[in-house]
Amino acid sequence: EAEVAQSPRYKITEKSQAVAFWCDPISGHATLYWYRQILGQGPELLVQFQDESVVDDSQLPKDRFSAERLKGVDSTLKIQPAELGDSAMYLCASSRLAGVGADTQYFGPGTRLTVL
Amino acid sequence: RKEVEQDPGPFNVPEGATVAFNCTYSNSASQSFFWYRQDCRKEPKLLMSVYSSGNEDGRFTAQLNRASQYISLLIRDSKLSDSATYLCVVRYTGGGNKLTFGTGTQLKVEL
Numbered sequence: 001e002a003e004v005a006q007s008p009r010y011k012i013t014e015k016s017q018a019v020a021f022w023c024d025p026i027s028g029h030a031t032l033y034w035y036r037q038i039l040g041q042g043p044e045l046l047v048q049f050q051d052e053s054v055v056d057d058s059q060l061p062k063d064r065f066s067a068e069r070l071k072g073v074d075s076t077l078k079i080q081p082a083e084l085g086d087s088a089m090y091l092c093a094s095s096r097l098a099g100v101g102a103d104t105q106y107f108g109p110g111t112r113l114t115v116l
Numbered sequence: 117r118k119e120v121e122q123d124p125g126p127f128n129v130p131e132g133a134t135v136a137f138n139c140t141y142s143n144s145a146s147q148s149f150f151w152y153r154q155d156c157r158k159e160p161k162l163l164m165s166v167y168s169s170g171n172e173d174g175r176f177t178a179q180l181n182r183a184s185q186y187i188s189l190l191i192r193d194s195k196l197s198d199s200a201t202y203l204c205v206v207r208y209t210g211g212g213n214k215l216t217f218g219t220g221t222q223l224k225v226e227l
Contacts, residue, residue: 003173033214039221040124041220042205042218042220043160043217048214056214091159091160105162107159107160107217108159109159112157
């Protein structure tokens with residue numbers, strides 16, 4: 001069964017450092033999502049891509065976060081500089097299409113970030 | 117007020133018990149509804165979609181009441197392996213495929 005791949009699985013960094021997370025969606029999935037899940041809360045959408053285009057980044061803290069999906073396949077989420085409050089699980093998900101009749105979102109295993 | 121609200125629990129129940137989780141959502145333009153399951157330190161996985169007519173999958177039954185903006189999940193004959201966090205999830209009309217998650221309800225099934 002095809003899966004969403006993410007790396008690294010765990011990342012420990014000091015505040016003010018830069019971190020980057022990588023995601024490879026299920027082959028053929030045009031839509032890719034980055035979510036952040038703080039302990040004890042549900043995931044919150046940070047950014048959504050349709051192919052290489054950003055569809056929704058309204059909740060992405062753009063002063064320190066950036067995301068790209070240059071070739072419409074894999075994606076990178078970057079934080080610079082990291083802050084203590086960024087400690088969370090960063091989840092990537094993908095789906096075959098968006099809009100009416102949108103397919104199920106499949107989640108990767110996540111990257112657990114700890115900022116010291 | 118959060119867009120999707122759930123009782124965080126934990127719900128501690130004995131094996132074999134029936135347990136029900138409730139969820140309310142605030143946006144009446146909501147289009148689709150789901151229950152996801154999340155094991156400790158793992159990613160969320162789709163448990164089941166929720167349809168207006170109600171739907172059942174084995175020991176799991178989901179109900180939707182659009183008038184009251186209320187969703188429920190019933191688990192019958194609880195197993196130890198059902199221990200997890202259950203996330204209520206809503207997708208809004210016109211919101212692409214964006215999912216809005218509740219905070220989750222933690223279930224612990226005990227011997």
